[in-house]
Amino acid sequence: MERNGSALPSSALFLDRVGEVRLTLNGDGFSWKPIDSDHAELNSRSCLGIKINGETEAEIKYSDIYAIECIGWGLIHDFTASVGGLISGRNLEMFRFVVHSYYKQGASHAPGPWILSEYMFGHNDLKTCQAWAEQLNSIIQMEIGRPKSLLVFVHPLCGKGKGWKNWETVAPLFSRAKVEVKVNVTQRAGHAYDIITSSTDKVLGAFDGIVAVGGDGLFNEILNGLLSSRHKAPYPPAPVDFGYTGSLDQDQQHRINSFDDRASNENDAHEPLISTSESNGGGISNIKHQLEQCNADQDPVLSFPNDWFRLGLIPSGSTDAIVISTTGLRDPITSALQIILGYKAPLDIAQVVRWKTRLSSVDVPFVRYAASFVGYGFYGDVIKESEKYRWMGPVRYDYAGTKVFLKHRSFEAEVAFLETESVETTTRSSGKTQSAQLSPERPKKMICCRNCTVCKETMNSIASPANRIIASPGIHSGGSRWLRSKGRFLSIGGAVISCRNERAPDGLVADAHLADGFLHLIMIKDCPRPSLLMASNTAYKKGF
Ligand SMILES: Nc1ncnc2c1ncn2[C@@H]1O[C@H](COP(=O)(O)OP(=O)(O)OP(=O)(O)O)[C@@H](O)[C@H]1O
Numbered sequence: 411m412e413r414n415g416s417a418l419p420s421s422a423l424f425l426d427r428v429g430e431v432r433l434t435l436n437g438d439g440f441s442w443k444p445i446d447s448d449h450a451e452l453n454s455r456s457c458l459g460i461k462i463n464g465e466t467e468a469e470i471k472y473s474d475i476y477a478i479e480c481i482g483w484g485l486i487h488d489f490t491a492s493v494g495g496l497i498s499g500r501n502l503e504m505f506r507f508v509v510h511s512y513y514k515q516g517a518s519h520a521p522g523p524w525i526l527s528e529y530m531f532g533h534n535d536l537k538t539c540q541a542w543a544e545q546l547n548s549i550i551q552m553e554i555g556r557p558k559s560l561l562v563f564v565h566p567l568c569g570k571g572k573g574w575k576n577w578e579t580v581a582p583l584f585s586r587a588k589v590e591v592k593v594n595v596t597q598r599a600g601h602a603y604d605i606i607t608s609s610t611d612k613v614l615g616a617f618d619g620i621v622a623v624g625g626d627g628l629f630n631e632i633l634n635g636l637l638s639s640r641h642k643a644p645y646p647p648a649p650v651d652f653g654y655t656g657s658l659d660q661d662q663q664h665r666i667n668s669f670d671d672r673a674s675n676e677n678d679a680h681e682p683l684i685s686t687s688e689s690n691g692g693g694i695s696n697i698k699h700q701l702e703q704c705n706a707d708q709d710p711v712l713s714f715p716n717d718w719f720r721l722g723l724i725p726s727g728s729t730d731a732i733v734i735s736t737t738g739l740r741d742p743i744t745s746a747l748q749i750i751l752g753y754k755a756p757l758d759i760a761q762v763v764r765w766k767t768r769l770s771s772v773d774v775p776f777v778r779y780a781a782s783f784v785g786y787g788f789y790g791d792v793i794k795e796s797e798k799y800r801w802m803g804p805v806r807y808d809y810a811g812t813k814v815f816l817k818h819r820s821f822e823a824e825v826a827f828l829e830t831e832s833v834e835t836t837t838r839s840s841g842k843t844q845s846a847q848l849s850p851e852r853p854k855k856m857i858c859c860r861n862c863t864v865c866k867e868t869m870n871s872i873a874s875p876a877n878r879i880i881a882s883p884g885i886h887s888g889g890s891r892w893l894r895s896k897g898r899f900l901s902i903g904g905a906v907i908s909c910r911n912e913r914a915p916d917g918l919v920a921d922a923h924l925a926d927g928f929l930h931l932i933m934i935k936d937c938p939r940p941s942l943l944m945a946s947n948t949a950y951k952k953g954f
Contacts, residue, residue, distance in 0.1 A: 421538065424486045424502060426530035433531065433542065440546065441469035470511050470529070476750045477510040477586040478547045480540060486532035504532040507543040510586060512747055523741040524748075526583075555752035557618035557720065559590040563602040563632060565624030566595055569727045570803035576726040577623045580746035587750045592617070602628060606635030611712035619720035621749060623742075625727015630781055632721065633759065637779045642713040645763045645775065649826040649892045721757075722749040728804040732782050734910045735917060736924060738859055755860045756869050756925035760784055760906045782909050783918065787821060788814060788901035788934065788942070815943070820936040824896040827931055858908065858923040865925040898936035905930040 420434035422445055431442040484506055489499045509529040516522025533539045550556075566574040574595070584591050596602055602622075606614070614620075620636070622628045712719065724742045725733040734740050736755050737748060762784055764776035783789070796810035858865065907924055908917035919930040934942065 421533075421542075423538070423542070424488060424504065424532040426486045426506075426532065427489055429488045431531075435545065435549075436469065438473070439469045439471040443468075470509065472546075472549050473553055473751065474511050475509055475546070475550050476512070476583065476747060477588070478507060478543050478550065479510065479586060480505075480507045480543045481530075482506065486530065502532070504534050505536045505539040506530055506532040507539050509546065521738060523739055524744040526743065526747075553752065555754060556587075556750065557589055557752065559617050560584070560592075560619055560621050560722070560749075561614070561617045562591050562593045562621045562623060563605075563628060564593060564595045565602075565622070565628045565726070568624040568628060569730075572726040573623050576724055576742040580623075580724055580742050583743070583746050583750060589750055591621075596624075596628070600631070603631050603635040603638075606632060607638060611640075615712045615719075618718070619722060621722035621724060623724040623726055625725075625730060626732050626782060627727065629721070629723050629732055630779070633779050633781055636719075636721075637714055637759070637761075638777070640712055640714050641761070641779070643715075645777075646761060647828070648763075648765055652824075652826065720749075720754060724749075728807070729911045731909045731911045731917070732907070734912070735782070735858075735907045735922075736860070740912065753860065756865060757781060758906050758923075758925050758927060758929075760904060760929055780904075780906060782907050783903060783905050785901065785903035786823075787819070787899055787903075789903050790901075791817075791819065815939070818900070818939055818942070820898045820900050822897070823899050823902060824894060825899075825902060825931070825933060826892045826894045829891045829893050857921065862923060864923050868923075868926045895933060899933060900936055900942055901932070901934040903932040905932060 420432055422430055423433050423442075425431045425442060428444065430445040432445055433440060433442045482505065483503065486502045486504055486506060487499060488502055507530075509531070511527050511529070512524040513527050514521055514523075515525055531539070531542065533542075562577070564573050564577045577593070581591070581593075594602065594605060606620070614636075620632055622632050722745070723733050723736075724745050725740045726742065730740050733745060736757070737745060739745075760780045762778045762780060785793070791814045792807065792811050795814055796806045799806035799809055802809060903918075905917075905919045905922055906929055908919050908922040910917035918932065922928070922930055
């Protein structure tokens with residue numbers, strides 16, 4: 411497909427609220443320039459939310475266009491028309507197509523929500539209009555990584571009933587962008603989980619991913635539905651003298667979870683954290699191909715981690731810590747656009763295993779997955795208590811938090827954790843030695859965001875087979891030590907990501923990363939109430 415304008419030579423069209431412009435296709439976007447340069451200064455105006463500079467060429471990148479629509483015959487306003495020297499403007503009728511894009515509000519250091527914008531072009535000749543729309547459409551179809559089909563779960567009651575309203579707001583964007591959606595409105599807690607676990611790999615694999623319209627709770631429910639039977643990796647290690655059976659070997663694990671032998675996995679047996687974007691060697695084309703090629707007697711395999719099936723979240727909940735920690739914003743339109751445009755961010759996921767307690771036990775361990783936070787004690791009690799007051803909406807966390815705080819419950823516990831090693835990795839590309847990510851003393855605080863260099867380096871290290879063994883922080887050599895802490899605790903928690911929310915803009919762990927493989931252990935030993943208040947006042951609201 412030509413992108414340089416040779417397939418569709420530049421031509422003159424009308425741009426609504428501007429006037430006649432010359433449109434040209436370029437390498438990575440299309441541009442226009444007013445034809446009537448006498449009125450160029452007039453064109454320096456705002457066009458449906460977009461500042462258009464008439465004096466210089468304006469351009470939209472293909473990667474910023476989410477839809478092109480032909481809208482038939484109708485009005486185009488030409489601002490450049492003049493009568494007797496006076497610029498009066500005029501309404502013209504012609505065939506039209508609309509280019510749908512967005513612009514970012516706010517400054518570069520404090521990005522604001524993405525605002526929808528439209529550019530309406532017109533021409534008297536229907537064929538010219540259609541040719542431009544088709545050409546632009548075929549170009550944006552080639553943009554890599556955009557989803558074509560998504561399974562959507564809408565929690566209608568989340569965040570005091572925002573779920574359905576938010577879906578109604580963003581649904582037209584998906585249909586405009588021609589992303590097929592299969593929408594399920596949840597009727598109860600566990601509904602999404604049940605649908606996902608009872609769906610075959612073939613059914614789920616036909617989608618490019620799942621989108622939750624809800625809060626962190628619905629996102630975690632979907633995550634658990636997906637991973638409960640499809641996460642093909644062994645359990646994390648347990649300290650040998652804790653009275654648990656410890657890690658199961660790979661075969662045993664697969665048998666317990668009814669895994670298929672065809673799903674090979676290369677994960678180390680001691681990987682406590684997995685990343686949704688870690689490749690299992692197949693890549694999008696291979697796995698999709700495998701799923702598409704399957705026939706009746708050969709069931710397809712959808713397994714995780716893989717690097718093509720994505721999870722999206724349209725923030726509609728009470729706290730939305732996952733969305734705020736990933737996009738930096740809490741805006742349904744921004745999230746919908748990022749999903750449609752194929753934005754991706756790798757995310758570490760914590761696997762929580764409640765081991766069977768006796769060697770003779772044949773019980774299957776209780777396994778859960780968490781994208782943001784796991785907590786026992788204070789945080790756990792707040793969540794449990796707040797469930798009784800769901801009808802209050804987000805205020806329930808204040809109420810439940812105060813109640814649990816006043817109870818001041820502590821418990822006896824021993825926490826064991828594997829020491830993070832200071833491992834030096836050498837990246838082949840740069841030849842430089844870097845120890846920052848795997849060292850307990852990380853050199854400087856870096857606030858994580860999309861395209862964060864720390865996460866990118868970790869993902870690159872994991873993707874490289876040569877580095878895989880030493881680069882994954884979860885993989886420990888025989889020499890790594892279990893460290894212990896014993897005593898009375900008020901709270902023990904693990905933050906996978908920063909868990910930012912509107913009340914706690916820095917989150918529980920300000921410099922946590924989305925995909926560096928670390929779980930941040932937060933232990934609060936028994937202490938007087940004022941000290942607990944200081945420890946938890948920044949973020950007692952739940953992060954999952
Ligand atoms: N239709 C439903 N009715 C009741 N509960 C539901 C329904 N659909 C999903 N749930 C459950 O509600 C829980 C909270 O959902 P969600 O996170 O979307 O909303 P929320 O208002 O932000 O709540 P939270 O603050 O707990 O995250 C989820 O764990 C989910 O299992």
